[in-house]
Amino acid sequence: MMDARALRKGRPAAVTRKGRKVGRAATKPGMPKPAEKLALGALDGHLGYFLRRLQVAVFQDFIRTLAPVDVRPAQYSVLLIIEANPGRSQAAIGQALHIERARLARMLHELERRRWVERRDGDGRTHSLFLTGDGVTALARIKALAARHEQQLAGLVGPKRRKLLMDLMREFG
């Protein structure tokens, strides 16, 4: 298991052949300070604090891992939900993902510009959303990178803990 810093910085923790971590001998110019640990105080009793910290670390790894395809978490979620529910309206997609319709409109313009998503007119005021052929092709590559990200996560928190966390949180998604 890696430590959180390694995941955030995209650098594997130095480890001996026997699995013990190797500390830096001395502080070097480009490196951050030894980072003396402060007391958390009452913060230690707040679920939101830990949720936020882990969520930020996870998103940073996602963004770094998917940088080659320039896809951010929100875009990825929209592509997957369209894949799983082709032909639905923007309103339906937005409600499912809790994305404001204003924000979703701009995201879809971007996805349409990249030729990954197509909008067909519905009853006159609605648009039905589909992946294009290009979108399906791109999504295959994107999902492969997302799977790599998820593997890295399993390395960070441990496979069993990752599964446990997902099962604990799934009903609130």
Add this chain to the structure above:
Amino acid sequence: MMDARALRKGRPAAVTRKGRKVGRAATKPGMPKPAEKLALGALDGHLGYFLRRLQVAVFQDFIRTLAPVDVRPAQYSVLLIIEANPGRSQAAIGQALHIERARLARMLHELERRRWVERRDGDGRTHSLFLTGDGVTALARIKALAARHEQQLAGLVGPKRRKLLMDLMREFG
């Protein structure tokens, strides 16, 4: 246990005496649509998706509950870390909470303006941070509201699950 929507909207779910939820008879003007559930697709396998969803719901409850004192999660975390580590520098606080020094500088200006935090000059380029008397007084009220928020969270996810989630994530904070 409440459902996520109840927490997000600050409205308790209508429940019969036998614990069954009561659905709306018909769609009313001000109310959102019935919200047909879409398939999550591959999103269902991503820890980050569930982490983000729960984290947003938790922060929204925090912000709403602490609205009377106008304190946001990041400000609250800074107040607590100063309380637990009086006299430390901005750099130390920022590293502990993963807040950029540029952002922390502006946050501290705001907290100083409200007379909650005091900066005493350190070795010439550092500032030592302390709560003022007003800060201690305000923090008592703030912590009481934060405790109410945490109680609401326990109601949302269940007390045992809340504790389990914290224990699973604590080492990554």
Add this chain to the structure above:
DNA sequence: TATTGTTATACTCTATAACTATA
């Protein structure tokens, strides 16, 4: 040269409001 704190800029995300065109 490096660090601390500061200011400034840019981009993402969230939250609104206002507008159109349709129903």
Add this chain to the structure above:
DNA sequence: TATAGTTATAGAGTATAACAATA
């Protein structure tokens, strides 16, 4: 009158770069 989609604006949060003062 309500809904779907769009555009615009404002605020928080994040990520940089540049700068002055100090070590």
